[in-house]
Amino acid sequence: MAKKPSPRTTKGGKPAARRKAVQKKAPEATPEDLIQYYKDMLMMRRFEEKAGQMYGMGLIGGFCHLYIGQEAVVTGIQAELKDGDSILTSYRDHAHMLACDIDPKVILAELTGRSTGISKGKGGSMHMFSVEHGFYGGHGIVGAQVPIGAGLGFAHKYRGTDNVSVVYFGDGAVNQGQVYESFNMARLWNLPVIFVIENNQYAMGTSLARASSEVELFRRGESFKIEGEAVDGMDVLAVREAASRAVAKCRAGEGPVLLEMKTYRYRGHSMSDPAKYRSKEEVSKMRAEFDPIDQVKNRILDNKIMTEDELKAIDKEIKAVVSEAADFATTSPEPDPSELYTDVLVAE
Ligand SMILES: Cc1ncc(C[n+]2csc(CCOP(=O)(O)OP(=O)(O)O)c2C)c(N)n1
Numbered sequence: 210m211a212k213k214p215s216p217r218t219t220k221g222g223k224p225a226a227r228r229k230a231v232q233k234k235a236p237e238a239t240p241e242d243l244i245q246y247y248k249d250m251l252m253m254r255r256f257e258e259k260a261g262q263m264y265g266m267g268l269i270g271g272f273c274h275l276y277i278g279q280e281a282v283v284t285g286i287q288a289e290l291k292d293g294d295s296i297l298t299s300y301r302d303h304a305h306m307l308a309c310d311i312d313p314k315v316i317l318a319e320l321t322g323r324s325t326g327i328s329k330g331k332g333g334s335m336h337m338f339s340v341e342h343g344f345y346g347g348h349g350i351v352g353a354q355v356p357i358g359a360g361l362g363f364a365h366k367y368r369g370t371d372n373v374s375v376v377y378f379g380d381g382a383v384n385q386g387q388v389y390e391s392f393n394m395a396r397l398w399n400l401p402v403i404f405v406i407e408n409n410q411y412a413m414g415t416s417l418a419r420a421s422s423e424v425e426l427f428r429r430g431e432s433f434k435i436e437g438e439a440v441d442g443m444d445v446l447a448v449r450e451a452a453s454r455a456v457a458k459c460r461a462g463e464g465p466v467l468l469e470m471k472t473y474r475y476r477g478h479s480m481s482d483p484a485k486y487r488s489k490e491e492v493s494k495m496r497a498e499f500d501p502i503d504q505v506k507n508r509i510l511d512n513k514i515m516t517e518d519e520l521k522a523i524d525k526e527i528k529a530v531v532s533e534a535a536d537f538a539t540t541s542p543e544p545d546p547s548e549l550y551t552d553v554l555v556a557e
Pocket of ligand 1: 299301350351352378379380381382383411413478
């Protein structure tokens with residue numbers, strides 16, 4: 210866990226790159242909030258379990274990276290966003306799209322390469338986009354989304370709105386030069402960008418400590434005077450609280466901000482990963498003790514907001530929605546060969 214640093218000041222007496230350690234106090238939430246987060250995270254989990262199953266059946270081709278275990282991060286941040294805000298992420302993008310209210314049917318149809326998919330079946334799991342929903346991809350090149358996220362922040366500022374740009378990237382992307390060029394421009398121009406490092410501890414099979422000289426990733430903005438905070442990314446309420454502070458700063462023109470979400474992915478890097486770089490015990494411990502959905506479920510039960518049976522009924526409803534999406538994805542037609550050259554270049 211990160212130590213709280215001694216405060217430092219710039220020449221002008223302003224605090225420089227202050228940082229905070231992982232939140233310890235359990236934040237408050239209304240019963241409605243808890244139920245909503247439970248539903249949102251369960252939808253992501255059931256959707257991806259179905260995607261994993263369909264991949265195994267050969268219905269999904271190409272790459273498929275699951276977000277299972279990390280659901281609290283995108284759910285907690287999305288709870289603080291509003292219309293006009295933009296988000297973008299890597300290839301591990303299904304949950305981010307669901308958080309943007311994109312129909313599970315069109316996501317699953319894209320995964321199965323159907324014409325009804327969000328990229329008309331030509332993008333697959335890693336290449337999805339919806340400007341209408343404020344979702345700017347789905348990026349297969351590690352770190353490529355970071356400068357684009359800074360650019361979207363510039364667009365928000367240029368247009369004079371108070372919208373923010375949230376760019377998610379992994380611990381494997383943080384050592385890239387383009388990330389630091391983006392930090393520099395974002396601070397230089399005070400852009401409303403929230404840089405969210407989803408630190409799930411492994412980049413494919415490489416653990417953070419094997420690839421990074423500084424593993425406290427919330428410090429990575431320091432030399433650019435970007436304030437950073439480490440957050441318990443398995444607790445949706447801790448995420449929401451940190452997001453609320455970050456969003457308020459950005460909307461007030463005091464951005465950018467960096468959030469390091471300490472999270473964990475349960476599945477392999479992608480569907481073809483045998484995951485030999487970590488023990489089964491490590492994964493089981495994280496699932497048993499820190500699962501984001503169980504944490505919310507326990508809060509709901511402990512506070513007698515709903516009964517176990519009522520929660521099971523919600524699960525049943527969500528499974529029905531996912532099952533309907535799977536039927537849609539498997540019965541939709543494949544793209545017509547005439548689509549092969551459409552939407553490939555911008556200036557057609
Ligand atoms: C520029 C670039 N280099 C390498 C790769 C191959 N690659 C795909 S995912 C990945 C690991 C990224 O890990 P991280 O950023 O921690 O994200 P996570 O998969 O953990 O969500 C690598 C090296 C790539 N897609 N792009």
